[in-house]
Amino acid sequence: MIAGLLPAAVTAYDTFTDASGDVLFPEERAVVARAVDKRRREFTTVRDLARTAMAELGVSPVPLLPDRRGAPQWPDGLVGSMTHCDGYRAAALARAADVHAIGIDAEPNEPLPDGVLEAVTLPAERTRITALAAAYPHVAWDRLVFSLKETIFKAWYPRTRYELDFAEADVTPVPEADSSGTFGFALTVAPDGPDTRWLTATRGRWTTGDGILVTALAVPRTALPAQRRG
Template identity: 30%
Template sequence: MLSQIYPSSVVTIANASAAEEQLHPDEACAVRHALPQRQAEFAAGRACAHRALRELGFPDVTVPRAADRSPLWPDGVVGSISHCEGFCGAVVARRSDVRGLGLDVERRGRVGQDLHDLICTPREKAALGSATDACDPVEVLFSAKESFYKAYHPATKVFLDFLDVDLKVDFSEGSFSAMLLRDDAPSLYGARIVKGRFGLTRDRVFTGVVLES
């Protein structure tokens, strides 16, 4: 699924074996006090990142965690990691090809009705239809805003709320555009509208954002 929502310049890896990709000490220290489940999730994410980086031509590099909990990619690389129950993935690209990446994967059924007002802008709520067996539109919005943030924050170091971004989703094409609403938030390399893509399986929502060079 990941390869379907990213261009060929982006390396995508899903569900790499953490047992075959040992954490480096400067990676493991980030979760040394975490619960075992969190340690396993972190290790799986770094395993995907290591494999993706090798395919990109960066063997034997580490991906430690920054103070804001985001991955610290090697010089010349952009990337994103996401995991949910039963799935983990990473995407990477050379900075000369791509300025930024965002990836989010969510289990379907996670977004309850009580969260809709926290996720959706008034325009989004007016534009979206009701949930169907095929798709709950708010699940796509939630994940797409997460993937936008994962591309936005490393470039700006600014934290956003769900209501700071307004999405227009084309459900027939599997695409979306995200517009930055907050006036005091910096643009992304001069752009306040960013495009992305999404895909659905029976169990999960996948969304991705690419900031083209």
């Protein structure tokens, strides 16, 4: 599912089953030593996928440790993103010489839990969600908007180290078919925050299938570099 959402410069792998055996480095194993089995399986499988992509890019396998926000720390010269939800795992990588940033996310194609929608969306987004749900009821649009924001944040944060709030991203999903489409977005950050144009100039893509929503954004090197205002 994931590869079809990303440009040719990005190497992506996904799976509906977990990796067999212990494929972690000792440093990674320590990160999830006290985690529940579900967390260990997710953590292990996405790293197995990521190292498969690294091998295709000619990069030797190394530990992929999370930073303080949980974002994977990639080897020099690579950008990437990983995601997992119940029944699905994915990883996408590219050479930094070709791509500025990548964000991917996967979520169940199910409505958000009660009370979450208001916490993660803007009023304008809720208006769009209502209209889209009437036209395309097979897509959980509230969950899709949440996933789109997660994808944007994953692409944005490693390059800027600026932590976005949900209210700072206004996303507009655009269906192109019954089960897929694109999305655009605007970011509103503090006046002295990073320039947003390098990211918002790019449109992302989304798709649904097998009960899963998958969203992706890859920013080519032709985009504007991140700069600070002021």
